[in-house]
Amino acid sequence: MISEVFIKRPVTAIVISILISIIGIIAVSTLPISQYPSIAPPTVTVTANYTGADAQTVEQTVTTLIESQINGTPGMIYMSSNSTSNGQATITVTFEVGTDIDIATLDVQNRVGIAEPALPEAVRRLGITTRKANNDILMLVALTSPKGTRSENFLANYNNLYVKDALLRVKGVGDVTAFGQPFSMRVWLDANKLANLSMTPADVSTAIAEQNSRIPGGSVGGRPQESSTVFEYPIITDSDLSNPEDFENIVVKTNKDGSIVLLKDVARVELGQFNYGTSSTVNGMTSSAMMINQTPGGNAVESAKGIVDALEKLKKSFPTDVDYTISYE
Known part of the structure; x- marks a missing residue:
């Protein structure tokens, strides 16, 4: 029996135990950390906009065409879609657990490209977004105007121009959704x-x-x-x-x-x-909110710290009467 080997050779047993302990300590420091780890299957989201179209028109001219091409993607379990009255089409493709999300995203993007020539010109002009999704919200951040001298349009435009891209560069951040709309x-x-x-x-x-x-x-x-x-x-x-x-x-x-x-x-x-479908306030203050999602398998604690550090750095160059508030973490 293998146990007899270690009983007769205690030094060998001690050395192996120490090595296992060291490897365990090293592994703990590199594992992703999250209060509520995500165990959901990997998903890919496709988003398209048809400005001025109603939900039925979006469904018939955009959503259905894209779905017909995406259907049958290797590893796909099921697919769901949502066509809204503000002209947005959102298609969520769910894959089997263990599927390489990067390859799955590339497969979906290639299939969307096949459907693109058949879509309305207005949809192609605005672009179709394909990205890997993580439904777990890491953080909600809002730019605010404490004194009320900045309009929601101004805050939303500043968010889209300067804050959103900076947060997307933070390690572990998978997506940043700005609810405010840019000037149009x-x-x-x-x-x-x-x-x-x-x-x-x-x-x-x-x-x-x-x-x-x-x-x-x-x-x-x-x-x-x-x-x-x-x-x-x-x-x-x-x-x-x-x-x-x-x-x-x-x-x-x-x-x-x-x-x-x-x-x-x-x-x-x-x-x-550009769109009047959203509006936000924080504690009665005019604001423009952002929802931040982490990458699948990312370290939530490390990502949250990186976001706060990035916001503090950006805050130094904020215009007067502009601040940020973390609404959810």
Whole structure:
């Protein structure tokens, strides 16, 4: 029996016991730590946006097409989807326990790419996001305005521009969902005025797209011009529109008599949010919240510390009357 070997050789038994103890101590320091470890199977989430579409339209023109391609992915157990009235389609693909989540994400992304050409142009333009998901919320963080001098739009835009990307770089952070919406130029059409001018929303959309695009200007002095030209100068065209007044003066129609119809004649233009589906406050203060999820198998304690350190570093450059609050950890 093997026990007799160790009884007759106590020194060998002691050495092996010490080695096992040392290996155990080393292993403890490298294991992921979490108060409530996740034992759920790995999942991959696909998100697409169809601005202005209702839930039924999203389901028929986006969700169903993507689902038909994703179905049958190796290792997949089941798939669920959600199409909302704000134009968002979310598809969650659940895989067998032990499936390599990175390979599964790549497989799903490849299948989404096959479905992409059949999707509406507006969906392709906004992009389709495929990422591995962890349903366990690691932390909820909100940018706040203690004195109330900053609007929710400002906080949301600052979140998207400066805070979100910095937190995504923290080790162990898998995803950061910003509930606030970035700034967007909103065009509110007047249906009666459009009807009187025999116009449709598509006419207005086409006019905006044509007159709000950056076109390369080429250069002056380059070939095939005469060799006597010493310098070549690039032409920089600033054709992007950036404020409501610029958009209001877009020509949306030219009448037969030569008169023109401007966008402000048929619509109201303002700088607002990309989407008005969410709003948040913290202790009565204006805020913009973020939900942070960790990567599957990540160290929750280490990740939380890294997030706090990153927020403290970012706080040094926050604008006046902007602070952060950890609502959940």
